[in-house]
Amino acid sequence: MESLSGLDAAFWAAETDTMPLNVGGILVFDRGVLSAVESYDRILRLLSARIHLLPYFRKKVVNAPFGLVQPYWVDDPSFSLSNHVHLAFSNEEVSSDQVFDFAGSVLPRRFDRSRPLWDLFVIPRVQGNRFALIATLHHALTDGVSGMEALSSLFDLSGEFDLQAQPKPHIPHEPPSQIEVAAKTLFGLTEHALTTLASGASALKVLPNVLSESLKGERVNRAANVLVVSRRTGTSGAISSHRRVISGDVELEKLSGIAAKHGVKVNDVLIALCHEALVAYLKSHNFQLPEDLVAMVPVSIHDEAGDIESKNKVSAMFLRVPTVFRGSDDLLASVHGITDRAKTVHSEIGSFFFYNVAEIVPPVVLQTVFRFAADAELFDLVPPLFNYVVSNVPGPDVDLFLAGCRLENVIPMAPVADGSGITFAFVSYRRIVNLGLVVDPELYPDAEDIVQGIDRFLDELLELGE
Numbered sequence: 001m002e003s004l005s006g007l008d009a010a011f012w013a014a015e016t017d018t019m020p021l022n023v024g025g026i027l028v029f030d031r032g033v034l035s036a037v038e039s040y041d042r043i044l045r046l047l048s049a050r051i052h053l054l055p056y057f058r059k060k061v062v063n064a065p066f067g068l069v070q071p072y073w074v075d076d077p078s079f080s081l082s083n084h085v086h087l088a089f090s091n092e093e094v095s096s097d098q099v100f101d102f103a104g105s106v107l108p109r110r111f112d113r114s115r116p117l118w119d120l121f122v123i124p125r126v127q128g129n130r131f132a133l134i135a136t137l138h139h140a141l142t143d144g145v146s147g148m149e150a151l152s153s154l155f156d157l158s159g160e161f162d163l164q165a166q167p168k169p170h171i172p173h174e175p176p177s178q179i180e181v182a183a184k185t186l187f188g189l190t191e192h193a194l195t196t197l198a199s200g201a202s203a204l205k206v207l208p209n210v211l212s213e214s215l216k217g218e219r220v221n222r223a224a225n226v227l228v229v230s231r232r233t234g235t236s237g238a239i240s241s242h243r244r245v246i247s248g249d250v251e252l253e254k255l256s257g258i259a260a261k262h263g264v265k266v267n268d269v270l271i272a273l274c275h276e277a278l279v280a281y282l283k284s285h286n287f288q289l290p291e292d293l294v295a296m297v298p299v300s301i302h303d304e305a306g307d308i309e310s311k312n313k314v315s316a317m318f319l320r321v322p323t324v325f326r327g328s329d330d331l332l333a334s335v336h337g338i339t340d341r342a343k344t345v346h347s348e349i350g351s352f353f354f355y356n357v358a359e360i361v362p363p364v365v366l367q368t369v370f371r372f373a374a375d376a377e378l379f380d381l382v383p384p385l386f387n388y389v390v391s392n393v394p395g396p397d398v399d400l401f402l403a404g405c406r407l408e409n410v411i412p413m414a415p416v417a418d419g420s421g422i423t424f425a426f427v428s429y430r431r432i433v434n435l436g437l438v439v440d441p442e443l444y445p446d447a448e449d450i451v452q453g454i455d456r457f458l459d460e461l462l463e464l465g466e
Helices: 006-014 036-053 096-106 144-152 178-205 207-214 252-262 266-284 328-349 353-360 363-375 448-464
Strands: 022-030 059-062 072-075 085-087 118-126 130-138 244-251 292-300 314-322 388-393 405-413 422-429 432-439
Touching (some): 022 144, 096 118, 096 244, 144 388, 244 448, 252 266, 266 292, 266 314, 266 388, 266 422, 266 448, 314 353, 328 448, 405 422, 432 448
Parallel strands (some): 292 388
Antiparallel strands (some): 059 072, 244 432, 292 314, 422 432
16 A cells, blocks of 8 residues: 655545546557457557556555545556456547547546546547557556656557567455554654655745745746746636547657757747747637736656656746737747746756645645635636646657557647646657647637647748748
8 A cells, every 4th residue: 555645646636527637648550451350459468468567557546534644556456457448439430530529528537536547448440541549547647758658668669569478467455444544544644744844844945035036026037937826818717527639740850940040949939839829819719818828837857756656756837928029939039038037946946846835735625625616616716827738748759569550640638727728738759749739628619720820830930940
């Protein structure tokens, strides 16, 4: 029985009926000479042979009494792949649009909390002799980088289908008794008190730096990139339980060329493109547009986290980006400067600021706060914590194969937050940066306009570099 980290538990506790905190991806494969039935059969055999490489895919979460301390990972004694691998559209060939519509319908489904927190939907017949997998995982189980690492254990670097030696049958540990859970919780309360003191001290250490910066009175100063309050737009509001997933892509070489030309980072280019496309969308749909928008940018701390036992090793930067600018190049320069200042603050407060805060707050408190906000539709009345999210996870540059079939494309999917309703998720594969735009369609109708805007402003930046 192993405790979730504070950050993992925060994702577990903050979930609501309209804000399920699921991540995932749409993976499209060339079926080659395999029939639809053969490809599905191979996937089941592969998962059976390699599921032992993903031990937490066989564990479920058990809450501590009253949610006073972090919940626990325990083996699911009734684990079966049949509870998690689902066949969809088994008797018909579907289009790419149907795949994305289906992905939008399964991403916001809340998991059965009595089972491990993942599902895999197999669509065996996709137009063009392809098949698709739609994977959904709870954010408590993984972040973007961890998710890519988990998937790598299922992939091969060649098209040969060789399962090699079968693992020994899995014998799950006996589930803990109520007495064991209660005893661990009592011990956990003592440990939590000590953790609170240590984490609280770590968090307090950064306040002098933040306060001193805030006294400098700069328009966009370092502190403003951490202690931000976003402004409402015409799309701000309490989110529904509906999601729409839209894809886009751009060659990494083009992004790198723009970055080199302007002396910025590739991430700066992606943020600027998303921001400009979102601003154009709000203007064209006559939505309220404030003088700036706040972007939340997740930051991986895997390299710094060492042996910390957490499925989520992530921090965040908050960027206040103006909505009035002279052109795409002016915006890009502005984003670069804002990001640089945010990175400075991030290094000053420490990568583990949010991790330490999450260790302090009991899950029951987070659960109560987020459920109250959702039930009261609070974000219809107050400004959102941020306006949009931009995440970027690097992937492999080489071809990957699953059960002997080549992976053609991967589209990431990420949750959307109450009050915001929009997330730009990027992942690279074979030198192509793929976008998964996830929106609440009730807040963002015609969201394909945003992806078209990204393409349009990318062309503008490319022309400026000629």
